[in-house]
Structure formats: C-alpha cells, structure tokens
Amino acid sequence: MELLQLQYFIEVARVEHVTEAARSLHVTQSSLSKTIQRLEEDLGVPLFDRIGRKLRLNEFGSSFLRRAERALFELEQGKQEIRNLSSPEHGTLELAVTAASTLPNILREFRKKRPHIQFHVQMLTTQEMVTLLHRGEVDFCLSSPPIQGDDIECQIVFNDPILVAVPKGHRLADRSSISLIELRDECFVGVKRGYGTRDLVDAVCKSVGFVPRYVYEGDEPARLSTLVEAEIGIAFMPSTARNSREHVTYLQVEDHELVREIALIWHKSRYISRAALEFREVVLDYFGAISKQTI
Numbered sequence: 504m505e506l507l508q509l510q511y512f513i514e515v516a517r518v519e520h521v522t523e524a525a526r527s528l529h530v531t532q533s534s535l536s537k538t539i540q541r542l543e544e545d546l547g548v549p550l551f552d553r554i555g556r557k558l559r560l561n562e563f564g565s566s567f568l569r570r571a572e573r574a575l576f577e578l579e580q581g582k583q584e585i586r587n588l589s590s591p592e593h594g595t596l597e598l599a600v601t602a603a604s605t606l607p608n609i610l611r612e613f614r615k616k617r618p619h620i621q622f623h624v625q626m627l628t629t630q631e632m633v634t635l636l637h638r639g640e641v642d643f644c645l646s647s648p649p650i651q652g653d654d655i656e657c658q659i660v661f662n663d664p665i666l667v668a669v670p671k672g673h674r675l676a677d678r679s680s681i682s683l684i685e686l687r688d689e690c691f692v693g694v695k696r697g698y699g700t701r702d703l704v705d706a707v708c709k710s711v712g713f714v715p716r717y718v719y720e721g722d723e724p725a726r727l728s729t730l731v732e733a734e735i736g737i738a739f740m741p742s743t744a745r746n747s748r749e750h751v752t753y754l755q756v757e758d759h760e761l762v763r764e765i766a767l768i769w770h771k772s773r774y775i776s777r778a779a780l781e782f783r784e785v786v787l788d789y790f791g792a793i794s795k796q797t798i
Contacts, residue, residue, distance in 0.1 A: 628697035
C-alpha cells in the first residue's frame with residue numbers, strides 16, 4: 504500500500520466523484536481510477552459503490568477512510584514538528600475565523616513578537632471550520648459560536664454583545680437602545696446563513712415573533728458598516744466590530760441578552776509549535792484586556 508493511494512482515496516471519498524477528485528489532484532481520471540482500483544485489490548474489497556459517474560463510500564470505504572485520514576494526519580503532524588524544530592523562527596500559522604473583527608489587532612500584537620512568522624487566514628462558515636478542524640488542517644480557530652467535539656479543545660475567550668447599527672438620520676439614530684420587536688419592519692444587511700452571528704440573531708428574532716428581512720447577504724462582515732452608512736439597511740454587529748464611522752450610530756438591545764461567545768479552538772492531536780503557543784497567549788492577553796475595559 505502506497506502513500507499516494509491513500510491520498511487519492513481520501514480525495515475521492517470526500518467528493519465522491521472521480522472527475523472532481525482528478526481535477527483537484529491535478530491528475531488524469533484514468534490514472535486516478537487505476538490507483539483506486541489497485542488499492543481495492545490490495546485490500547481485497549471494494550471501497551465504493553458505483554452509481555453512474557458518481558461514487559459512494561460503502562461500509563468498507565467508510566471504515567477505511569477513518570483510518571486513512573488518521574494515518575495522513577499523523578504524518579502531517581510529523582512534518583510540522585520537524586519544520587518547527589529545524590526552523591523555529593520561521594513558518595506559517597494556519598488560522599480560520601468566523602469571528603474576524605478582532606483578528607487584525609491580534610495579528611499586529613503577535614507580529615511584534617514573531618516578525619518572521621507568516622499567516623494564512625481563512626474566513627469560514629461554522630460547518631467549513633468544523634471540517635478543517637477534524638482534518639487537523641488549522642492551528643487555531645477563532646469562532647462564534649464555540650465548536651465542541653471529542654477531538655477538539657474549545658476555550659471561551661470573550662462574551663461579545665451584539666449591537667444594532669443604524670445610519671445617522673434614521674428614525675432610531677437618537678436612541679441609545681432598542682427592543683428587538685421594534686425592528687420587525689426594518690431592512691437589514693448581514694452576512695450569509697452559516698455564520699455564527701447571523702444564525703444567533705435570526706434565532707433570537709424568531710423567538711420574539713419576526714424574521715429579519717435582509718436586502719443584502721454577504722461573506723465580508725467588515726463591509727456591513729459601509730452599507731449601513733450608505734443607508735442600504737441596518738445591521739446587527741458585534742461590539743468588537745464597531746468602528747468610529749461618523750455617520751453610524753450603535754444601539755444596545757434592551758429586552759434580550761444578545762451576546763455571542765468567541766472561542767479559541769484547536770485540534771487536540773495537532774502538533775502545536777512554539778510560535779502557535781505564543782499566538783494563543785497573545786489571543787488570551789488581548790481578550791483579557793478588552794474584558795477588563797467592558798467591566
């Protein structure tokens with residue numbers, strides 16, 4: 504059994520389609536099919552049920568996939584550890600976020616300590632983050648909501664109140680607070696479903712009797728204040744995403760505790776480099792400081 508066979512098998516198992524897997528792996532379909540066939544011959548059982556051009560993992564394939572992913576996971580951790588031991592002052596932190604508003608400040612502080620460490624940051628939905636966490640493909644995640652799992656460590660670092668952002672000149676702009684039910688006829692701008700803050704807000708609004716009407720749904724939370732300022736709609740925004748735009752007013756929610764939990768999350772078995780450990784300390788110090796400011 505070859506390492507390449509495991510890599511090809513895992514990709515085919517994830518997409519359950521030879522053409523898509525071949526495109527992702529940058530190999531020909533015939534080469535990929537032959538590799539999977541040799542693996543099945545080595546194991547003595549079929550790993551997929553063939554349905555036209557689609558493949559579906561069968562009982563054997565599902566069982567073998569867990570083992571194969573674990574084997575490649577451990578090999579990748581070994582490579583990470585060797586890279587860190589051989590060059591501890593260099594490398595790349597793999598980060599994923601659903602709560603991105605605080606990340607620039609955190610990265611700025613970390614870069615002061617480790618100027619030669621690079622970053623690769625992905626803005627993800629909660630489900631996308633869960634997938635990468637289970638695969639062990641990220642060092643740390645900043646997520647709202649928190650993510651639980653047998654192989655996941657989750658540490659709540661901040662309770663972040665969600666505010667209502669309205670443009671100057673709006674009928675509510677002279678208020679300091681608002682009840683949710685007063686917002687039922689408003690137009691909103693927000694992120695797409697699947698992001699923690701959006702899902703939390705929608706659930707709480709539904710509990711008081713209305714569903715927010717979105718005129719804009721995107722995947723860039725930082726753009727929302729610009730849209731509010733342009734009077735496209737109002738927005739639910741975490742306090743950590745509040746900025747000093749002159750033409751936006753932020754209101755507190757009166758009648759419901761609308762707070763998102765921000766968590767630092769990592770895979771229990773992923774190798775954590777010294778640089779990654781220092782990043783975690785920067786995160787904890789940062790949220791510890793802003794927690795004291797809000798008391």
